[in-house]
Amino acid sequence: MEFSKLIFEPTVDLKLPPVPVSFIEVVFSDVQKIDLDDPLCTSAPLPFGISPLIQSEVVSGRLLTRGDDVKETFELSLDIKEQFSYLPGDSVGVFPQNPLAEVNQLLKRLGLDEQKNAPIEITVKKGVKKKLPIYLPLVSTPKIILESVLEIRGILKKGFLRSLAEYTTEYKEKRRLLELSSIEGAAEYDKYILQQGLTLSDVLTEIPSCVPPLSLLLEHLPRLMPRAYSIASSPLSCGKRINIVFNLVVTPRGRMGVCSSWLKNKFEDVDDLSKKFEKMGVQDSSPTRTSKTIPLFFRKPSNFRIPTPIDAPLILIGPGTGVAPFIGFIEHVSLQEKYISDGLKDPLLVYFGCRYRNRDHIYKNEMEDFVSRKFISAYRVCYSRDRLQESDPKYVQDLLYADKENVCNLVTKRGAYLFLCGDAKNMAKDVQATLVRILQECTDTTCDVAEKQIIELEKSGKFVKDVWR
Ligand SMILES: Cc1cc2nc3c(=O)[nH]c(=O)nc-3n(C[C@H](O)[C@H](O)[C@H](O)COP(=O)(O)OP(=O)(O)OC[C@H]3O[C@@H](n4cnc5c(N)ncnc54)[C@H](O)[C@@H]3O)c2cc1C
Known part of the structure; x- marks a missing residue:
């Protein structure tokens, strides 16, 4: 070399x-x-932590995607042992192993x-x-x-x-x-x-x-840092359980991400995993490796929370795993008596994007169920590599733009909340630029003014982002 x-x-x-x-x-x-249960030295501060370290257990897991040319996306359901006060949109910090x-x-x-x-x-x-x-x-x-x-x-x-x-x-x-x-x-x-x-x-x-x-x-060498994952479930469905959704990260050098590959291993059945290693001739008696334990803690909540009560329209934009907190949001709404009996007074729009309709359209059934139960008023989806015709929207920002009059009306006249979640590198910037364009075109103003309006929406908590890379 x-x-x-x-x-x-x-x-x-x-x-x-x-x-x-x-x-x-x-x-x-x-x-x-040697306290093998405490390899992480739990007296050390947990970055952004508001709970003690919890030894959660994997209860179940699902592979949400299938086929080639899509990221592997998993959902894990974790038993957090004790009731902890959280809301959908909050996140947990997970301590992985190398x-x-x-x-x-x-x-x-x-x-x-x-x-x-x-x-x-x-x-x-x-x-x-x-x-x-x-x-x-x-x-x-x-x-x-x-x-x-x-x-x-x-x-x-x-x-x-x-x-x-x-x-x-x-x-x-x-x-x-x-x-x-x-x-x-x-x-x-x-x-x-x-x-x-x-x-x-x-x-x-x-x-x-x-x-x-x-x-x-x-x-x-630095500390092995915990990785953050958005909670994709409502405490109303099962207070002692949380769901997280994650992509298996693969770096340009072909290495798998530390935490996402470790979580993927957790997803696999423990016995199955041990057998595989046995066959490969790898012996390891370490009690920490084969258990289904995931050490985690709750992170300080941001303002990425559903308004209570819901007093305005909601526009939820989350392609890929960005949809995770929104599943929690809508589940939370669907489990509250007042919304079950009276329904939502204001529209709730969901914008989702993925690559292929039959491979990585995650939470399709759940979202369609929410639509049929009238918790979602519009569910817009696009497939970037599976469009039926060239003119079909490719990315979430194209879906938003296609609905520009409605989006502008909801934001400027009805005080809608905009929630944006997912990839910070490209998607978040493109969505923000499209929102500026929508305001500019639909209110017949300048780009500068529209940009300032978006910044004002952010400052007032009406445009809330949870983006990562
Ligand atoms: C508030 C917050 C919420 C989050 N919620 C979620 C969530 O719900 N679901 C989810 O899947 N992730 C989420 N993330 C990202 C997550 O915390 C990890 O960064 C991600 O799982 C990669 O960790 P890793 O240890 O597998 O990769 P690492 O081993 O840390 O990274 C490997 C390499 O890949 C690069 N990399 C890191 N992350 C990504 C990425 N996402 N895409 C491409 N390359 C990357 C790094 O620069 C590094 O070079 C969230 C992050 C934050 C800050």
Whole structure:
């Protein structure tokens, strides 16, 4: 691989960052009591958390999509054990584990394969005035650290590469790490580390004589962060259960996302999974891997909540997994006595988009059921790769534009709420631009004024977004 090729002559004097001060000590210990149920060091703050960490259990799961050329989308139903006050549109933070194959590969490379389950104690080196990061457990095992505590695919900072060079014996390999951490090697760093996203495992594969201690990883790799998922169910349907919906993320380098692939594994039946691993000759007695437990916590709610009472029309725009909170919204409405008996006074419109009508049109039956029960007044759907004719709307913004008079009327005259959920990278921007265009054209105003109107709607809580990438 090109990565390990030196690009500067040995005579070039590289401008290097100082070697970061080493401050963590890891010692194997005879401590016997390791709390395997708490590998995450639950006393550490939960980002945006408003609940304690909950060891939820997978009750059931569904694959919502099928066929080629579509993302795999799953729904998991989770038992959260205790009643917790939440509303549809809120989200949970899920603590995943790193992929086992990558963890095992790293353990081998660090020479810790045989001691992977041995207790270790983590302390600050004597005489160093630094504190341990709060998320690090004081007692653990190498495997737990690499599986549950550190983001082993975290971006390799230059200081880390500089430190790795100190643990590299072969001259050319050491020099290569120094090149990457140097000012002169900025373009190489950009190419391999930032653009190609090479991880620690990748670098160690290319630099075989580098054998860093576990303490160095603890000093330089970030915390394995929880991933957020919108709640796709109503507490009125079952207070102690929540549904989440997720796509299996596949990166441009063909790697599966850490959390989404871990959740996908959870979806598969535990016994089935164990049998598969047995057949492959992989043995692992770790109690954390095969269980159906998903550690999660409730995140601080945003204003992405259905208004109570519903006093104006609702326009819900959510292609793909962006539909998740809306399933919860409408289920919530459909379970309330006042709406069951009197129905909704104002229109509720849903805009959904996917690729193919028979592959990834998720929640079709549920939405059509809500339509037939009159909780949804208009359900607009488009298929970007399955249009019957060229003039059919391709994306959700095209559906909105096709309804422009109605959308404009509901927003400007009847005070409608606009909810937008899903992909932040392209979809959210395109939808927002289309809303501006609709206001501009239908109220015969300028683009500037229409843009300001949209910003005002956002400020007043009438245009609410929950977008991610
Ligand atoms: C408030 C909020 C709510 C969310 N709700 C949902 C939800 O209901 N359903 C859902 O599926 N996701 C949701 N997400 C996204 C989710 O939190 C994760 O980011 C996503 O599942 C990917 O995590 P991962 O660990 O599998 O991928 P990672 O291992 O973290 O990422 C792998 C690589 O893919 C890139 N990447 C990350 N996310 C995506 C993505 N979505 N598409 C393409 N590339 C990506 C990253 O840049 C990285 O390079 C939400 C995010 C937020 C902030």
